[in-house]
Amino acid sequence: MRKLPPRILGSLVGGLIVLTNTRTILRSIETPDATLGVVLAAIAVVWIAAVAWSIRAHRRARRAERAGTAEAAAAEPALVD
Incomplete structure (x- = not known):
């Protein structure tokens, strides 16, 4: 299995964290579904x-x-022998 470069892995994981946390926060304040969808x-x-x-x-x-x-x-x- 090939490892992902840190730069790409950081973008992937960071985006997932931001998306998940935003969804959790917006649901906790009872944001309407339409608004939640647009923001996400x-x-x-x-x-x-x-x-x-x-x-x-x-x-x-x-x-x-x-x-x-x-x-x-x-x-x-060039090395000459």
Whole structure:
């Protein structure tokens, strides 16, 4: 099983916590169902955007790391025996 990068895992778990806590708080103050649905949908949209942003940032960092590794290997002088 592959582990998720911390950046992506944080977005996933953090969004779930925010969504769950918001739902609990709004139900405790007896918010109408229509309002509850709109608020939870808005949070879900922001959550999805945060996860997508985290995935893009992770991929960008991984690409930069690979490019840096390739450049470093090319810059080292070849060993001659």
